[in-house]
Amino acid sequence: MEKSLLLQELPESSWPRERLLRTGEKHLSDQELLAIILRNGSRQQNVMELAGTILRTFPSLYELKQATVQELQQFKGIGETRAIELKAMMEFGYRINCALQPKMGRVQSSLSLGQQLISELKDYQQEHLVAFFLNTKNEIISQKTLFIGSLNQSIAHPREIFREAVRISAARVVLGHNHPSGNPIPSQNDLEFTERVRECGEMMGIELLDHIITGETKYFSLREEKYLK
Structure with missing residues (x-):
């Protein structure tokens, strides 16, 4: 029921979650990945449309990363809680990107x-x-x-x-x-x-x-x- 309500204009094979399971995350667009993170849209837009609107408002991922909680709340369907979740997700992604593989010493002999x-x-x-x-x-x-x-x-x-x-x-x-x-x-x-x-x-x-x-x-x-x- 939730999928038909949120993604009524898309065939099932195009739902972002299903595409990730079928092809892997690296084959998804920025819009599809953001749609998965958002989980659902609003009464006016399904989740893919909402993700597209956000990415058009912030043309680069760098600009999206810099957006404040208040700026993210300008989109219908994104309240304070979801805006906070998005900011936390972006910071966590940044920390993962900066993470180095742990080293526990070199085997000398x-x-x-x-x-x-x-x-x-x-x-x-x-x-x-x-x-x-x-x-x-x-x-x-x-x-x-x-x-x-x-x-x-x-x-x-x-x-x-x-x-x-x-x-x-x-x-x-x-x-x-x-x-x-x-x-x-x-x-x-x-x-x-x-x-x-x-x-x-x-x-x-x-x-x-x-x-x-x-x-x-x-x-x-x-x-x-x-x-x-």
Whole structure:
């Protein structure tokens, strides 16, 4: 009912929300994006017409960004609450645009990362699989615990690792997990899992840089020990 009232002059395939779901936000015009943000129009104009009127009044997005709450209220269908929401949306968009990808230090060596993992994982009584996601400069852009429990194929799966890697556009991955026994020597499961991850990463163009296994005071790097090349 709401859609036919607000967008009565448009075919369903042209409704902005449906177009965003079908084609993605980058294919929408400024008018369509603004219409989605506005949600509805007024008795005089449907939401697309209202968005068009606003954009004609402020010919550039810069001018729209500078508009005051009072200036936005000149349009029928935009009261104080909606004008405040628009100003908040524009400021939030500006802050997102200025945001930088977080960096958590650069991976200098397996030694430094192994020592860090010993400190972080030594007191756990279950195995924890941790992934470090790196950019092309080997800077850590994310660290995430992916699995807790025995590192076997039914629990740990490469798709979980690479789903996150793709999501944040990581170029490389370093895995780390602990052996609660205190002995960091890899098991056959560890080696098979590492090889599966390496093969998957190779197909996707995301390098498995290392897999570090920690005990209570020592670590085992599969790259240092030539299991990974």
